[in-house]
Every structure is written in structure tokens, then in C-alpha cells.
Amino acid sequence: MSTAAELKQSDNLFIHPWDDIVKLGGNQRTLLDHGEGVYVYDSEGNRLLDAPAGMWCVNIGHGREEMAKAVYDQIMALTYVSPWSMTTGPAAEFAALIAEQSPGDLNHVFFTTGGSTAVDSALRFVHFYNNLRGKPNKKKIIAQKRGYHGSTYLCGTVSGKERDKSNLEMESHLVHHIEAPHPLYKPEAMSDADFLDQCVGNLENMIAQVGPDNCAVFVAEPILASGGVIVPPEGYHQRCLEVCRKNDMLYLSDEVVTAFGRLGHCFASEDVFGIVPDIITTAKGLTSGYIPMGAFLVSDRLVDEIKAKGGDSAVFSNGFTYSGHPVAAAAGIKNLEIMQREKLFEQVRNTGPYMQQQMQTLRDIPIVSDVRGQGLMACVECELKQGSNDLAMDYEIGKLIDKHCQQLGLIVRPIINMCVMSPPLTITRAQIDDMVSMLRQGILLALAEIESAEAAAAEVGHKHPSPAA
Ligand SMILES: Cc1ncc(COP(=O)(O)O)c(C=O)c1O
The missing domain is CATH 3.40.640.10 (Type I PLP-dependent aspartate aminotransferase-like (Major domain))
Structure with missing residues (x-):
């Protein structure tokens, strides 16, 4: 049996959808091992709430016998x-x-x-x-x-x-x-x-x-x-x-x-x-x-x-x-x-509005520029500078949110700077609370990381002003 490290290496032979071919060979994707309900587990045993339900698809949840x-x-x-x-x-x-x-x-x-x-x-x-x-x-x-x-x-x-x-x-x-x-x-x-x-x-x-x-x-x-x-x-x-x-x-x-x-x-x-x-x-x-x-x-x-x-x-x-x-x-x-x-459609008519309501609470985070959705589909859009339309910056914030959320136990699938939530239809209100809470923390940690990097860069600039300054 291959180890997780070996599998991650072999995975570089698998050209994934939207793969960056220039970077092929250096990928270190999270290796998922198994799933149950709204959760998946990585090769190190970490439990992750599958907020995108794979790719909006695992509607009945994982691991149904x-x-x-x-x-x-x-x-x-x-x-x-x-x-x-x-x-x-x-x-x-x-x-x-x-x-x-x-x-x-x-x-x-x-x-x-x-x-x-x-x-x-x-x-x-x-x-x-x-x-x-x-x-x-x-x-x-x-x-x-x-x-x-x-x-x-x-x-x-x-x-x-x-x-x-x-x-x-x-x-x-x-x-x-x-x-x-x-x-x-x-x-x-x-x-x-x-x-x-x-x-x-x-x-x-x-x-x-x-x-x-x-x-x-x-x-x-x-x-x-x-x-x-x-x-x-x-x-x-x-x-x-x-x-x-x-x-x-x-x-x-x-x-x-x-x-x-x-x-x-x-x-x-x-x-x-x-x-x-x-x-x-x-x-x-x-x-x-x-x-x-x-x-x-x-x-x-x-x-x-x-x-x-x-x-x-x-x-x-x-x-x-x-x-x-x-x-x-x-x-x-x-x-x-x-x-x-299991009357899952009826359940979504109940949990969907609740999820939307809870997602709206994220609006107080300064970099959240929009929260929208319906049913069990929602999107939180983040912008470091409102209306800047800076693609590189948008990618950066999405990447950081993804990293921090995953460390907290939540899979987000940021589409550039948009965190899209579409969990399995079986998700409960308590799991929605947990999902929104991890997303809040993840966005705040991403923001804190960017702010501290900016502060460090400003400090270096202050100590070593560029010749043009
Ligand atoms: C609305 C819509 N149509 C078509 C597709 C393509 O489906 P597939 O990736 O299964 O080929 C997708 C995939 O995400 C989709 O979101």
C-alpha cells in the first residue's frame, strides 16, 4: 500500500480539471480518505465539513451503505x-x-x-x-x-x-x-x-x-x-x-x-x-x-x-x-x-432559509462585500479593497480563506474570491451554525494574515526606503 506522501507524489501524474500545467509536478493536494454524512476525512484523520458537497453533487451525503x-x-x-x-x-x-x-x-x-x-x-x-x-x-x-x-x-x-x-x-x-x-x-x-x-x-x-x-x-x-x-x-x-x-x-x-x-x-x-x-x-x-x-x-x-x-x-x-x-x-x-x-426536499425548504439567514450575519466582516443565495446555495464574496477589481488580490484572499478554513475543519471551494456553500441536503441547523462559524473565523484569520504581511512590508520599507523615495 502506498503511503499518503507517495500518493500525493503520484497524483502529479493526474492532470486535474483546470490544472496549471506549468506547475504540474509540484502539487500537494489534500488527500481525502473517506466520508460520512456531511463530513470527509483526510489522510491524516482530520474531519472536514464538506460545504461544497464535493462539487454541488453529494446531495444525500457521503458513505450511504x-x-x-x-x-x-x-x-x-x-x-x-x-x-x-x-x-x-x-x-x-x-x-x-x-x-x-x-x-x-x-x-x-x-x-x-x-x-x-x-x-x-x-x-x-x-x-x-x-x-x-x-x-x-x-x-x-x-x-x-x-x-x-x-x-x-x-x-x-x-x-x-x-x-x-x-x-x-x-x-x-x-x-x-x-x-x-x-x-x-x-x-x-x-x-x-x-x-x-x-x-x-x-x-x-x-x-x-x-x-x-x-x-x-x-x-x-x-x-x-x-x-x-x-x-x-x-x-x-x-x-x-x-x-x-x-x-x-x-x-x-x-x-x-x-x-x-x-x-x-x-x-x-x-x-x-x-x-x-x-x-x-x-x-x-x-x-x-x-x-x-x-x-x-x-x-x-x-x-x-x-x-x-x-x-x-x-x-x-x-x-x-x-x-x-x-x-x-x-x-x-x-x-x-x-x-x-427522508423528505430531503422538504428539509431543504426549512434549512435553506436558515442557512441564508446565518450567512447574512457575515456581512459585518469588513472585507465581505456581498452575501447572497437561495435554498442550500450561498456565496460570500470578499474584497480587500471594495470595488478594486484586482484579480491577483482576489485570488490571494480566496486562497488564504481556503487555507484557514481547512485548518479549522471546513472545506470551502473559493471561486477566486467567492466562497460558495452548497452542503449536502442532509445538513442540520447545528451543522449550519458550525459551518458559518468556521467560515467567519477563516475569513478573519485570512484578513489578519494579510494585514500582518502588509505591516511587515511597511516596516521593511520604513527601515530600508527605496532609492527613489
Ligand atoms: C450549470 C452546470 N452545467 C453543466 C456543468 C457541467 O457538468 P459536468 O462537470 O458534470 O460535466 C456544470 C458543472 O459544474 C454546471 O455547474
């Missing part, structure tokens, strides 16, 4: 069959269970291997649909700045975070980005109604600019998750859906993060935001991260239209070896069963 048993049983019964020519009980049953939970007439399920492949496949389906109904020019995708939709070539293009695009190629003619509906940037003098008009106007203007006959789909996260938990103004999604309908465009709601309980419902589009989109993408909470899986759900309306327009045959030549993988589907069925049996 009945999940292990469901997966084991399915492997022993049947590991895999080709989804092209055959099917399995778990895949068929899981599709029906998802359709039961989905809003409106989104009753057809296309299984994929994760969130990126769900979004990618859904967008290919949109193009397929428009080709079949004789609208081959309707291909353009409108998405949001600060949105994240995954890491395939197409999803990377659709994502709206500029800094993620450096040194990579994008299919720039296909996608147009509009401003994210971020209430933080609402001018003080502007009313809420005018701000909503402005946000919706951004979509209308972009459609006018690109040409309605060229626009196929609007892609939006119900709450922009990794863009920093941006909760749009009330009515935003409903108004955008109306704009899409007016312009013969589809609405793709990317619920990779928000589905399966994070906002207190199985799907957030209808129950939280009052819309029935044409397509929903999901992953993460779909299996609570126990086995990789994603899916897109599409409305009967679109399927029926394709059936009507497709003539004798309309093959959607898109899919994966692991589409509807029976082991992943078995995990998904068990995951949903646990969520329903």
Missing part, C-alpha cells in the same frame, strides 16, 4: 449492455421516475455521462430539431456571461466565463452572450422593475442583433451557480421564456446544479421559478455523485413535432457508450428513493 448495496447488486446482476440495441430495467425505470418528477410535458429522458454531455447533447438536439422542421438557419445559441455549462468544445463555448477561455479555441460564431442578471450591479437609483426590464431587454436586444430567424435557443441556469450564486430578479425566467416564445426560440434550463433538491424541489424551473422550459439538463444530484451520470429532458411537444416532420425516420445520431448505464441508473433510483423517503 444502501447506495453501495444498490450499486453492488446491479453490478452482480448485470454490469452493462449496449444502450443502442438493448435496454435494462434500471435505465427504463429511472427514465419513468424522472419523467414523473419533471415539470409539464418534459417526459422524455436522454441519459448522458455527466453535465457537460447533457448540455452538449441537448444543444445538438436543438439543432437536429430545427433542421427537421425546415429551419436550418435557426442555430444560434444565446447564453449568459458568468454562466457555466461544461467542458466539451461546445459547452466551453456556451459557458460565459471569459477567464476560462484563455489558450483554448471556441466556436465563436455559434454563441452570443448577454449580461448575467446580477442584482449586485443594479444601479442604486434604478427600481427593481426597471432592472428586470433591463435584464430581459439584454436578451431581446441580442435576438434583434443576431436576427430572430437565426436564434435557436436561450440557455440559462436558474441560479448561476459557479458564476457566483447569482439569483436573478424575480420574474426574470418567466419574462425570458415569453421572449423565447415570441421569437420561436427554445428555452434550455441548465439544472445541473439546481435539480434534485438544492432549492427544495426536485426541479427548480417550475416549482421555484414558475417556468416550464422546453429542455432541462441535469447531472450531479441525479445520482448524488455516487456514479457519474447526466441527462437532458425534452418536452413531448418537441418530440411530437419531430415525429410529425420526420417522415419515415429521424435518427438522432448522438449518444454514448454509457448512456443509461444500468449501474448509474440503479444509483439514481436509490438516490431518489432516499431523497423521497
Whole structure:
């Protein structure tokens, strides 16, 4: 058996997502060993509260024995069959269970291997649909700045975070980005109604600019998750859906993060935001991260239209070896069963507002510039100098908060200077108190470290003034 030190060394052969290739070889990531409930334990036995639930995904919490048993049983019964020519009980049953939970007439399920492949496949389906109904020019995708939709070539293009695009190629003619509906940037003098008009106007203007006959789909996260938990103004999604309908465009709601309980419902589009989109993408909470899986759900309306327009045959030549993988589907069925049996969606409707309330108490820390969120999704944004927009400084504060929180027993996954909290849905009020308290201490310790480094630098400068001074 390798020691923890040896494993950390070997880990340098594993190119992680968003790895800095120049620094490859010198990484010393925390080696996690096991998990239980809302906690994970590192190789030295330290207990850490998993505030991001991995990557917004371990919704039912870590170490569920009945999940292990469901997966084991399915492997022993049947590991895999080709989804092209055959099917399995778990895949068929899981599709029906998802359709039961989905809003409106989104009753057809296309299984994929994760969130990126769900979004990618859904967008290919949109193009397929428009080709079949004789609208081959309707291909353009409108998405949001600060949105994240995954890491395939197409999803990377659709994502709206500029800094993620450096040194990579994008299919720039296909996608147009509009401003994210971020209430933080609402001018003080502007009313809420005018701000909503402005946000919706951004979509209308972009459609006018690109040409309605060229626009196929609007892609939006119900709450922009990794863009920093941006909760749009009330009515935003409903108004955008109306704009899409007016312009013969589809609405793709990317619920990779928000589905399966994070906002207190199985799907957030209808129950939280009052819309029935044409397509929903999901992953993460779909299996609570126990086995990789994603899916897109599409409305009967679109399927029926394709059936009507497709003539004798309309093959959607898109899919994966692991589409509807029976082991992943078995995990998904068990995951949903646990969520329903333990009434986790109801629990989130209770603990979510409590977590938001407790997070707001962090506003008194001088470097906290915003606290926002909904349900079990929250973000604390920190700035050393308010409004400075200094990226290096933002990275530094995020790194220090991360370090101190981890020493205190809390995993934070700072997205630059934004601490995002999305714990397992099972988190209790006492654990929320503990999480917020550790986050407070972590931010204060990071601030103290920066202040003492600044004081030391000033002292050196005072003793050894530069020649120019
Ligand atoms: C909203 C959203 N869509 C898509 C994805 C991509 O999912 P995956 O990483 O499973 O491919 C993510 C991942 O974080 C996401 O947050």
C-alpha cells in the first residue's frame, strides 16, 4: 500500500480539471480518505465539513451503505449492455421516475455521462430539431456571461466565463452572450422593475442583433451557480421564456446544479421559478455523485413535432457508450428513493432559509462585500479593497480563506474570491451554525494574515526606503 506522501507524489501524474500545467509536478493536494454524512476525512484523520458537497453533487451525503448495496447488486446482476440495441430495467425505470418528477410535458429522458454531455447533447438536439422542421438557419445559441455549462468544445463555448477561455479555441460564431442578471450591479437609483426590464431587454436586444430567424435557443441556469450564486430578479425566467416564445426560440434550463433538491424541489424551473422550459439538463444530484451520470429532458411537444416532420425516420445520431448505464441508473433510483423517503426536499425548504439567514450575519466582516443565495446555495464574496477589481488580490484572499478554513475543519471551494456553500441536503441547523462559524473565523484569520504581511512590508520599507523615495 502506498503511503499518503507517495500518493500525493503520484497524483502529479493526474492532470486535474483546470490544472496549471506549468506547475504540474509540484502539487500537494489534500488527500481525502473517506466520508460520512456531511463530513470527509483526510489522510491524516482530520474531519472536514464538506460545504461544497464535493462539487454541488453529494446531495444525500457521503458513505450511504444502501447506495453501495444498490450499486453492488446491479453490478452482480448485470454490469452493462449496449444502450443502442438493448435496454435494462434500471435505465427504463429511472427514465419513468424522472419523467414523473419533471415539470409539464418534459417526459422524455436522454441519459448522458455527466453535465457537460447533457448540455452538449441537448444543444445538438436543438439543432437536429430545427433542421427537421425546415429551419436550418435557426442555430444560434444565446447564453449568459458568468454562466457555466461544461467542458466539451461546445459547452466551453456556451459557458460565459471569459477567464476560462484563455489558450483554448471556441466556436465563436455559434454563441452570443448577454449580461448575467446580477442584482449586485443594479444601479442604486434604478427600481427593481426597471432592472428586470433591463435584464430581459439584454436578451431581446441580442435576438434583434443576431436576427430572430437565426436564434435557436436561450440557455440559462436558474441560479448561476459557479458564476457566483447569482439569483436573478424575480420574474426574470418567466419574462425570458415569453421572449423565447415570441421569437420561436427554445428555452434550455441548465439544472445541473439546481435539480434534485438544492432549492427544495426536485426541479427548480417550475416549482421555484414558475417556468416550464422546453429542455432541462441535469447531472450531479441525479445520482448524488455516487456514479457519474447526466441527462437532458425534452418536452413531448418537441418530440411530437419531430415525429410529425420526420417522415419515415429521424435518427438522432448522438449518444454514448454509457448512456443509461444500468449501474448509474440503479444509483439514481436509490438516490431518489432516499431523497423521497427522508423528505430531503422538504428539509431543504426549512434549512435553506436558515442557512441564508446565518450567512447574512457575515456581512459585518469588513472585507465581505456581498452575501447572497437561495435554498442550500450561498456565496460570500470578499474584497480587500471594495470595488478594486484586482484579480491577483482576489485570488490571494480566496486562497488564504481556503487555507484557514481547512485548518479549522471546513472545506470551502473559493471561486477566486467567492466562497460558495452548497452542503449536502442532509445538513442540520447545528451543522449550519458550525459551518458559518468556521467560515467567519477563516475569513478573519485570512484578513489578519494579510494585514500582518502588509505591516511587515511597511516596516521593511520604513527601515530600508527605496532609492527613489
Ligand atoms: C450549470 C452546470 N452545467 C453543466 C456543468 C457541467 O457538468 P459536468 O462537470 O458534470 O460535466 C456544470 C458543472 O459544474 C454546471 O455547474
